[in-house]
Amino acid sequence: MRKYYIFIVTLFIALGINAQTEEEPALWSHAVQKISDTEYEITFSGKIMEGWHVYSQYTAEGGSLPSEFTFEKAGEDYELVGKTLESETITEYSDIFEVDETFFKEEAIFTQKIKLLNPEVRQITINLFYQICKEVCIPMDAYFQVSLDGNQFVATEKEVGAESLALSTSLKLDLKNKDLLNQESASNVKKKSGLWMVFGLGFLGGLIALLTPCVFPMVPLTVSFFTKQSQQKSKGITNAMLYGFFIVLIYFLLSLPFHLFDSVDSQILNTIATNIWLNVLFFVIFVFFAFSFFGYYELTLPSSWANKMDAASTKVGGGLGIFFMALTLAIVSFSCTGPILGGLLGSTTLAEGDVATNLTAGMVGFGLALALPFGLFALFPAWLNSLPKSGGWMTTVKVVLGFLELALAFKFLSNADLVGNWGILKRELFLGIWIVIFVLMALYLFGVFRFPHDGPKQKLSNARKLTGLVSVAFATYLVLGMMNFTNLKLLSGFPPPDFYTLSASESDCPLGLDCFKDFEEGVAYAQEQNKPILLDFTGWACVNCRKMEENVWSDPKVYPLINEEYVLISLYVDDRKELPEDEKFDYQFDSGRIKNISTIGQKWGTFQTINFNAASQPYYVLLSPNLEILNDAIQYVDVAQYEQWLKSGLETYQLSMNK
Structure with missing residues (x-):
């Protein structure tokens, strides 16, 4: 599960979300030493804040991003003599990327020799791209204007010119009152109620995850394990409750690193939520999730992770052992919970208020819904007899989730289309795609067609028929909205705005x-x-x-x-x-x-x-x-x-x- 989070954060990095903390985690300077009339040695020094680290230029491929220098006009005004040398580094094995990573702590020093090709050149520009990490990794740039006339330090920040200062001044208003x-x-009240709504959605997502074949069979097995392994009934109940608490804690902890983004840049979460290529990427990921729910392939984390956690739970024992058992559940159930958590992550970027706070509320709600049955069935073990048997109904739940993931995927594609002003996914086309999706879902629920992992054909249950009718009703509602017979207020915010249509609009x-x-x-x-x-x-x-x-x-x-x-x-x-x-x-x-x-x-x-x-x-x-x-x-x-x-x-x- 941790690797799933790292994967999402790395996607943000790959999209070039270049943020800086208000207090820079690394401060850079440089010095120049003249060797001869044409040769110079430039030293770049970075003071790294405690707890942070910067990666070497030569860290192993497949891990974190290496530092990289760009020497402007190299080969034209001057040439590089040899490689860029580095000060002492640390090499450690990364469990996340499964490679040896090389990085600097406290201080990073790079040295590069150059030889002038044009003797008249007295200043060169150099850019350092580096990744600095703590709980999250932030890609950053340092700019150096290197003077060759003496051994001096030059500010690493770009200077703000007169034109920029004038435009900056015009941006500030002289507001009164x-x-x-x-x-x-009153909007603050709405924020709080919105937070509870996100918590409720997370809780609902957790309840749905309980009904999937990855989680549902584990409920009676795990509860029975705790009640039978303990000599005292009260001890078994305590262990099951602790197990449930650790499930909530794990999902809560997964959301915490996102709060660091607020300390990075006040606009970064908005940038993430509205980044064109990130929205396209979410579209691709959600389509990928949807087809995994349709049964065309299985999403799993490495089995070695689950084995290690399971072994740790047995070896350690006690409360810590129960924590590892909860972590094992999170890893083993990933193929079903991963797409739902992905939907939760995506949905919080669409919700009102702070994205990180919303995500924490949703994650806690999700974890609580997963944990609740373990505590309740431990308190009332007789209820286990009333649980329905595992069967084809769980496959149906997964397929319905797949259709919902597919519908949500097009919301992210619509975001990219709107922000990028592409004019491709207009309101009518968006609604038409959703109509097709929910009609197909209804046809599946009524047994008209099947997916690869469906079991033997059986008589349709009343619940399946009812869900099919709801899908038909929703598709009909969309048709009426597309024909302007209704205003689709129930879906406000999801389809493109009413002025973003195929027909020419008098006003945008x-x-x-x-x-x-x-x-x-x-x-x-x-x-x-x-x-x-x-x-x-x-x-x-x-x-x-x-x-x-x-x-x-x-x-x-x-x-x-x-x-x-x-x-x-x-x-x-x-x-x-x-x-x-x-x-x-x-x-x-x-x-x-x-x-x-x-x-x-x-x-x-x-x-x-x-x-x-x-x-x-x-x-x-x-x-x-x-x-x-x-x-x-x-x-x-x-x-x-x-x-x-x-x-x-x-x-x-x-x-x-x-x-």
């Missing part, structure tokens, strides 16, 4: 509203019309943004307020369109960290962070044309709260106008 943003708002704003997608243009129009501003931080791949637009903004009480009383400015923080060259710049945070702003989404995401100290979407702010904040910021709320919030902002604005 900014203290209103710190007030407790939600619900046909007039909106601005540039802040300055919107403010200028608000000043001209003398109207307050509804500032909407949103995203193409933001599920709850679509829910707000389709369920709250569309309400007859809310829509006229937005349409007639406010100037709507919608800023998409996940828009991957490149900014014009003259609008790209480097933004330097107060901590000294520099972030390159090259896309529309990066610009508005940074704009939201530095002005409103927020990084989540949807995020709504009411402003006057002269940038006075009219009310507290609000996020995901219901119609009544949103209507009251808009009216309160209008009243504040009108009062300020009458002064």
Whole structure:
């Protein structure tokens, strides 16, 4: 299971999510030594924070990413003499990648000799790409502007030029009444309720996992083991309860490393959730999961892992032995729980609020559902007799899960299509694919066709017929929505927005509203019309943004307020369109960290962070044309709260106008 987590994190790394901590885990400097008129020796020194390590250039393939130097104009202005030498390294065997890895702790020193081909060259540029790891691994870059005129140190950060400083300054607003943003708002209640909803979804996922052939047969076997192996009944119950606790603990621990991403960069989780290629990768993975549930192949972790954990549980004994037994269950059941956990990981990136917190809540819910039967059946062993026998019904559960994984896969492909502005998976096509998926699921449940791992054909159970009818009803609901006979409010946020259709739309704003997608243009129009501003931080791949637009903004009480009383400015923080060259710049945070702003989404995401100290979407702010904040910021709320919030902002604005 640990390797499954490492696999997911490594995917983030491979996609080039290049983040930096507010306090750099490695500080780099360099020195230059002149050997002759044409030869120089450059030394790069890195001070590594305690607990972190940086990988060698020569660490074994198949493991973590090696350090790599890029010498700009090498072979043109100068040539490299020999290899880049390294200071003392540490080599240890990695159980994760099953190779010997070589790395530095505390300090890394690299030395490279160069020979000038062009005597007039006095400065060279060198980039160091390296992977620095603690609980998670972060790919980073260090830039060196090396002067050959003397033995000196040069700052490793790129300098922010005058143009970048000007554009950075323009990004900061002179907001009035900014203290209103710190007030407790009704949206915080929604956040907490949303967290419980994610916990509930995780719990439901765990209950479904219990019904799979990898987990269900283990419940009576494990409970019987504890009750029979203990001389005292109370001891057997205690051990079974401890076993259940360790199951919850293991799934809780799996979510903890994701919390480190928040300390890395406030925008990184949003970047992960809206990264085009990561969403495509999730699409491929979920399709892969789906076909494993259909029975075309089996997903398993190395059997040696389970054997080692099982041996450890026998050898160690006591509480620690029970922990290893729980870990063995997690590994053995991976072929069924892995795709469900993958769905949970993917779904939390679509949910409201902090991704890492959502994931922890979902994981705890999942682990609790798995653990609950072991405790209950230990307390009431007679209940074991009422359990249904293992059989073909568990295969049916897996296939239904496969169809659901397939449907969710297309949600991630839709995210990539929306963020990338590809225009491929329009609303009608998305709904059409979902209709086909749920029709096929109904046909399978009614026995029209079968999958490879299905057992002998038997009479259809009532539960299977009922599930088939639900699938038919859902497909019918989708058809009616595609034909505009219903508004599909139950699915708000999952299909592409209603303005993203095959037919030409008069507006690319939600619900046909007039909106601005540039802040300055919107403010200028608000000043001209003398109207307050509804500032909407949103995203193409933001599920709850679509829910707000389709369920709250569309309400007859809310829509006229937005349409007639406010100037709507919608800023998409996940828009991957490149900014014009003259609008790209480097933004330097107060901590000294520099972030390159090259896309529309990066610009508005940074704009939201530095002005409103927020990084989540949807995020709504009411402003006057002269940038006075009219009310507290609000996020995901219901119609009544949103209507009251808009009216309160209008009243504040009108009062300020009458002064």
